[in-house]
Amino acid sequence: CHGYADTKKRSFPPTFMFGVASSAYQIEGAWDEDGKGESIWDRFVHEDPERIADGYNGDVASDSYHLWRRDVEMLRELGVHFYRFSISWSRVMPTGLSNSINEAGFAYYDNLIDELLKYKIMPMVTLYHFDLPQYLQDLGGWINPLSSEWFEDYAAEVFKRYAHKVPFWITINQPKSICMDGYESNVLAPAVNSKTVGGYECTKNVLLAHAKAYRIYQTLYKTEHQGNVGISIELNWYDPVKNNTENAAAVARARAFQIDLYMHPIFSETGNFPNLVREIVARKSKEQGFTSSRLPNLTAEEIKLIRGSADFVGMNHYTSFLVQNSKKQYESPSLDDDIGVELSYRSEWKPSKSSWLKNTPYGIYRACIHVNINYNYPPMIVTEHGWSTGTGLGDKSRADNLRHYLNSLLLAMEDGTKLKGYAAWSLMDNVEWTAGTSERFGLYQVDFNSPTKNRTARLSALVYKNIIKTREVNLEWMPESLQIEID
Ligand code: PNW
Numbered sequence: 001c002h003g004y005a006d007t008k009k010r011s012f013p014p015t016f017m018f019g020v021a022s023s024a025y026q027i028e029g030a031w032d033e034d035g036k037g038e039s040i041w042d043r044f045v046h047e048d049p050e051r052i053a054d055g056y057n058g059d060v061a062s063d064s065y066h067l068w069r070r071d072v073e074m075l076r077e078l079g080v081h082f083y084r085f086s087i088s089w090s091r092v093m094p095t096g097l098s099n100s101i102n103e104a105g106f107a108y109y110d111n112l113i114d115e116l117l118k119y120k121i122m123p124m125v126t127l128y129h130f131d132l133p134q135y136l137q138d139l140g141g142w143i144n145p146l147s148s149e150w151f152e153d154y155a156a157e158v159f160k161r162y163a164h165k166v167p168f169w170i171t172i173n174q175p176k177s178i179c180m181d182g183y184e185s186n187v188l189a190p191a192v193n194s195k196t197v198g199g200y201e202c203t204k205n206v207l208l209a210h211a212k213a214y215r216i217y218q219t220l221y222k223t224e225h226q227g228n229v230g231i232s233i234e235l236n237w238y239d240p241v242k243n244n245t246e247n248a249a250a251v252a253r254a255r256a257f258q259i260d261l262y263m264h265p266i267f268s269e270t271g272n273f274p275n276l277v278r279e280i281v282a283r284k285s286k287e288q289g290f291t292s293s294r295l296p297n298l299t300a301e302e303i304k305l306i307r308g309s310a311d312f313v314g315m316n317h318y319t320s321f322l323v324q325n326s327k328k329q330y331e332s333p334s335l336d337d338d339i340g341v342e343l344s345y346r347s348e349w350k351p352s353k354s355s356w357l358k359n360t361p362y363g364i365y366r367a368c369i370h371v372n373i374n375y376n377y378p379p380m381i382v383t384e385h386g387w388s389t390g391t392g393l394g395d396k397s398r399a400d401n402l403r404h405y406l407n408s409l410l411l412a413m414e415d416g417t418k419l420k421g422y423a424a425w426s427l428m429d430n431v432e433w434t435a436g437t438s439e440r441f442g443l444y445q446v447d448f449n450s451p452t453k454n455r456t457a458r459l460s461a462l463v464y465k466n467i468i469k470t471r472e473v474n475l476e477w478m479p480e481s482l483q484i485e486i487d
Pocket residue numbers: 023173174177234236316318319356384425432433441
């Protein structure tokens with residue numbers, strides 16, 4: 001255990017990669033330009049503009065569709081080794097199906113990738129970050145059993161074009177958000193809000209989609225290009241509010257449903273969904289009058305396809321939660337009822353601009369150890385971690401959050417975590433889904449009122465630049481000015 005009196009100097013190894021992350025819908029804009037097809041996010045925000053807190057949606061977003069040269073300049077200012085961005089499926093394949101190819105859409109990514117390579121910044125491409133083509137949603141989206149094949153075709157097309165240029169791939173960003181926020185509830189598009197089987201059917205199909213894409217890369221490109229393909233999983237941390245037997249069981253359920261439901265099929269020795277989740281959902285489903293479990297069965301063949309289908313764990317970590325056994329009765333059936341816990345936060349945890357996000361740096365250490373112990377020390381990359389503020393350049397709270405979480409990661413590495421890289425969320429302010437621009441996550445501020453969407457470095461950008469340059473975390477250091485330049 002590391003006490004606070006510990007003054008040992010630690011640094012990130014020379015091979016450790018620093019980066020920043022973004023996603024297509026959140027930054028690109030140009031929602032219907034040059035042949036792009038409609039996505040579920042376009043539909044979701046246009047159908048009911050009130051869904052976005054401040055009314056600012058992804059129609060224009062940070063306008064990166066036009067400002068990608070400036071974006072790469074910012075990456076050079078920071079001195080990052082890689083840039084994680086996502087490809088908009090409906091921009092490159094307007095209906096989402098394999099016969100529907102939009103060359104103008106691919107040209108955007110050709111340019112971006114070539115500009116990155118010109119400056120020796122490695123592209124890390126996410127294939128899917130929440131923005132399904134609407135045409136596929138009209139066919140059921142991630143509930144349709146064909147969805148994993150649609151995704152496989154899309155992945156094959158993108159690999160074919162970029163496998164020789166892109167060393168790191170993320171198939172899917174956050175299956176839990178996609179399925180539990182998009183299909184089980186109505187927090188994210190497509191807001192299907194099925195409290196019965198939607199979230200779990202989606203989970204199965206998303207895992208299959210991921211695995212099929214992984215196998216294509218393995219079969220066709222791995223030998224020649226030696227790239228790495230992973231998946232980004234929400235790995236926030238859950239601890240008991242108070243230690244007692246009831247809460248211990250509650251924490252086990254929280255971790256099983258929120259983390260291991262997605263990790264276990266891919267990264268465990270045995271594969272399949274975790275036993276605890278299978279038992280609980282099977283039992284509840286029976287009580288609820290279903291003839292089979294709401295959690296779909298995976299066939300032996302499916303288990304085998306999914307197991308081992310990743311070269312690294314992509315960890316998206318933002319915060320920690322306190323868990324207690326729920327006394328209240330949730331709607332039944334529902335995911336909340338299946339889990340049966342209530343979440344809260346310790347009052348000492350510093351709040352961000354987002355209600356769900358508190359500063360708890362020890363949690364990222366604990367999440368790493370959870371992965372190490374349960375999945376036998378797999379290679380890992382933090383593919384997202386970040387902090388929200390309002391507008392303003394003097395974001396001391398983000399700089400402090402960044403430093404303390406990176407410090408925790410140094411401790412996790414010292415204790416055996418095979419962490420290869422870290423991406424800060426996010427390069428710049430963007431459309432924070434239904435929060436619009438009311439919660440800012442950027443190292444660079446974006447002036448959304450200006451037609452030119454000017455980007456300006458925040459204090460945290462300079463702090464991060466210094467960490468990248470020195471490979472050390474100085475918990476005290478403050479930049480003297482807010483000027484940032486390319487070295
Ligand atoms: C991520 N949680 O989602 C997404 O991948 C990003 O697109 C998003 O902008 C970013 O977080 C900030 O919100 C999360 O409950 C969803 O702790 C949920 C949680 C964290 C991140």
